[in-house]
Amino acid sequence: MAGRVEGKVAFITGAARGQGRSHALRLAQEGADIIAVDVCRPVTDTSAIPASTPDDLAETADLVKGLNRRIVTAEVDVRDFDALKSAVDSGVEQLGRLDIVVANAGIGNGGDTLDKTKESDWDDMIGVNLSGVWKTVKAAVPHLLSGGRGGSIVLTSSVGGLKAYPNTGHYIAAKHGVIGLMRSFAVELGQHSIRVNSVCPTNVNTPMFMNEGTMKLFRPDLENPGPDDMAVVAQLMHVLPVGWVEPVDISNAVLFLASEEARYITGLPVTVDAGSMLK
Ligand SMILES: NC(=O)c1ccc[n+]([C@@H]2O[C@H](COP(=O)([O-])OP(=O)(O)OC[C@H]3O[C@@H](n4cnc5c(N)ncnc54)[C@H](O)[C@@H]3O)[C@@H](O)[C@H]2O)c1
Numbered sequence: 001m002a003g004r005v006e007g008k009v010a011f012i013t014g015a016a017r018g019q020g021r022s023h024a025l026r027l028a029q030e031g032a033d034i035i036a037v038d039v040c041r042p043v044t045d046t047s048a049i050p051a052s053t054p055d056d057l058a059e060t061a062d063l064v065k066g067l068n069r070r071i072v073t074a075e076v077d078v079r080d081f082d083a084l085k086s087a088v089d090s091g092v093e094q095l096g097r098l099d100i101v102v103a104n105a106g107i108g109n110g111g112d113t114l115d116k117t118k119e120s121d122w123d124d125m126i127g128v129n130l131s132g133v134w135k136t137v138k139a140a141v142p143h144l145l146s147g148g149r150g151g152s153i154v155l156t157s158s159v160g161g162l163k164a165y166p167n168t169g170h171y172i173a174a175k176h177g178v179i180g181l182m183r184s185f186a187v188e189l190g191q192h193s194i195r196v197n198s199v200c201p202t203n204v205n206t207p208m209f210m211n212e213g214t215m216k217l218f219r220p221d222l223e224n225p226g227p228d229d230m231a232v233v234a235q236l237m238h239v240l241p242v243g244w245v246e247p248v249d250i251s252n253a254v255l256f257l258a259s260e261e262a263r264y265i266t267g268l269p270v271t272v273d274a275g276s277m278l279k
Pocket of ligand 1: 014019038041043049052076077106107128157158200202204208
């Protein structure tokens with residue numbers, strides 16, 4: 001039986017680990033070849049999250065190849081438009097086409113109220129989580145247009161792109177900006193049958209969320225909190241009885257948006273949030 005994105009090619013940023021890797025595997029399982037990029041090193045100096053590595057990206061490549069799909073990888077910082085363009089140009093040359101774009105790369109840093117946020121944290125955040133998304137799509141659009149078959153673009157926003165939390169205003173601003181970008185690209189590209197949507201996850205079980213800093217944030221009352229301690233509090237954010245979702249839950253939404261099943265869906269922020277938006 002043909003897969004849901006059989007014969008298509010997907011360009012994914014932040015694909016070394018976490019959700020980006022999961023998106024690559026889920027799309028490959030359903031028949032897509034992959035162009036995977038990631039910076040594979042630290043990009044900001046106030047992040048509690050350990051950076052991904054070249055080995056992580058190589059592991060994503062091995063996993064995709066294990067599914068009998070082709071993959072082209074490159075170490076690229078999404079803030080660098082020329083490097084993004086050359087990665088996607090070379091990927092399309094090798095794999096023959098482009099159909100799907102998943103602008104997923106992102107960072108967390110800082111942790112202050114907006115009035116105390118360092119300018120460098122603001123600049124890194126907007127540079128990666130907002131401008132990097134714009135540059136990713138800008139680098140890919142010429143290939144979608146020249147293919148003449150339309151396409152599907154998915155921009156990773158967040159529940160934080162739809163409502164605010166304290167102490168991360170720069171992230172909230174960037175992720176709200178991603179929703180604006182998504183709507184603008186959707187309006188501009190619709191005439192070419194290119195659909196543009198966002199996924200808006202709640203907490204996801206990746207290094208960005210599942211780390212010591214987050215556990216301490218959720219449980220300042222404990223000296224060495226672990227995932228179970230965090231779950232008790234994280235669950236209060238949701239209607240469903242879970243503290244976080246798994247990367248594949250977001251990948252399934254990305255797959256749906258990328259597939260023909262969503263052929264008339266564009267301009268939509270798709271929440272995968274265990275009901276967080278109801279609270
Ligand atoms: N984990 C969560 O709780 C959560 C919730 C909502 C939204 N998100 C968003 O989901 C996306 C994926 O995050 P994740 O949870 O997989 O985190 P993660 O930290 O596991 O993965 C993010 C990946 O993006 C890469 N990256 C970061 N900056 C980059 C840059 N400048 N250029 C290229 N690659 C870069 C990292 O190297 C890493 O491999 C991010 O946009 C994040 O903001 C995450």
